[in-house]
Amino acid sequence: MSGPNSDYDPVEVTPLRADEVEAMRDAALAAIEAAADLEALKQARLDHAGDRSPLALANREIGALPPQARKEAGKRVGQARGAVNQALAARLAVLEAEHEERMLAEERVDVTLPTDRRPRGARHPITTMSERIADVFVAMGWEVAEGPQVEAEWLNFDALNLGPDHPARTMQDTFWLEPAEAALVLRTHTSPVQARTMLTREPPIYVVCPGRVYRTDEIDATHSPVFHQVEGLVIDRGITMAHLKGSLDHFATAMFGEGITTRFRPSYFPFTEPSAEVDLVCFVCRGTGTADGGAQSCRTCRGEGWIEWGGCGVVNPRVLVACGVDPETWTGFAFGMGIDRTLMFRHGVEDMRDVFEGDVRFAQPFGVEI
Template sequence: MSGLNMQDDPVEVSALDPAAIDQAVQNALAAFAGAGSLDELKAARTAHQGDKSPLALANRGIGALPPTAKAEAGKRVGKARGQVGAAVKERQAQLEADRDRRILVEESVDVTMIPARRPLGRRHPVELMGQRMADLMVGMGWEIAEGPEVEAEWFNFDALNFDIDHPARQMQDTFYVEPADSGLVLRTQTSPVQARAMLERGVPLYIACVGRVYRTDELDATHMPAFHQLEGLAVDEGLTMAHLKGTLDRLASELFGDDITTRLRPSFFPFTEPSAEMDLRCFVCRGSNPQCRSCSGTGWIEWGGCGMVNRNVLSACGVDPDRYSGFAFGMGIDRALQFRTGQSDMRELIEGDVRFGAQFGMEI
């Protein structure tokens, strides 16, 4: 007895049975017609056109047939798959059209309708915070001073004891106004107002300045190239670090509550000596969580810099440093807003989304 002739003898492949193929097509057409949404159609397409669908198995079974039978089986399966593919495209077009019509009805807006109420406008929360801090300083007997944002380099650096080769004067930290020899910069702090006030008003002097400053920082969750500061300057006879500490403690307690804890940490600034950074006890973990993201596990959050006014600064502004002493401090208004409200991303302050400001109302 001779063996199987693979060239001519038939091979039984159940998936290629004409009746089975016709049944698979009918099942697919019924499933597509019964799909009431695009999600249901997607599930039906996977079942009847996917890798494990009956027609896909039939297509793979063609390889088991002898060469003389492959052509006929291929035509039969190809026709069936084409019929199923056309049916699913047609049904998808119908469902997408139904969805679009439904959206037009459900989301339609009558732009001619008179609104039930007029939405109230709101001032930006940073502006409100700056005014609140300024009001606190006025309440302590200080005056509010102002100065230009495009500032002379002398007021921004030289008068504040920044050497000509100080890193802060380089292009990577400061925005210079063209041409390069114009001598003008976008102020990097509000401290130039202090120099102007000493020259224009004389001493004794108690002033605070609220304003926008500029630095070449990359925009991220905690930094902005344009941000806001509150700076204070007091120059009088007999002022000490104790007066500075008392002023800052009062400002902190008014903004963040009587239970706030502060500390002064030694630091360095060209325009103050001695200098310090003022830290606030972490509002989130209160110093009890080494994994705290707000304070990086230290228990403290930096708020701003401060110190006793450097003798060179007093002399540059025409004040006798042997008779008068002074203290100065600077705090970020944007950061104070973060501390007070729990806001985590500074970029929200400048995105212009009215919903962000709406949550603050008229008071913060």
């Protein structure tokens, strides 16, 4: 019976010789260092640190050695495998950092670039203009008042001193609702809002009333059966035409810029006395009536230097009495302008049909101003 192989020399086992272990380690380190990306590093790990790698196979040979030889061989192989694993971890960190930097550079998105995935919307310029006008008067301490578009005949006409024989009551100017005995109309102006305000509030009253109105006009470049007005009403003690002039001058400046003033021309309205037409200094020629250095007549005002804007006047005492306001104590003024006309003046719109036809190409240049 033979004894244990105490003379076994592990150096004679080729995979465990010091030079072979060092060669395996150096080959693994070289492959790891040469890996240019994560995929190449993965393959290097499989080739030099996997279960079938040279160092893994050499590690299996250690079990066949006699006890006295295992320690030295195990230490030699273990140090080689440790060096390989450290190199793998270090190279992995470098390659992952490079990969992340490359992704940040290649997949970066410039969030400031415009996109056409969803077309940019726009608010309708009439809406924007109505709110801008309201803001002018709210800043002066006024309030915004609103009323229904289907209005009672009495509020639309009688309360405003438009008698039964007034031509505005005919079908030529007014949309009447059926049945006729209901005495309802589509309001022809926003003045009924002023009447409702005087009936429900105690003076002093400072209100501005923007809104949609209806008249039986034919559609053309300057007329529409549906349009928009803004009216103002002030009821207080000691109110005069001077207060009206100052308010409208401020309004004109806010709409058309510094230096734009108004002038009054005598006129007649049933609900104001005295009454006046309001003209603006032409915002193109600034009242000169000329263009191109005086060589031609201004096309905007047709050489007159003024543009018709609306109507105004001192509130008729009959209207005050009809709405329950004592004309011996209170006086006031009222005015009315077309919001559509103001928009056309400000932005050079030549055809009113562009405002109402609903073509998005008209509204888009005005943007989403709030």
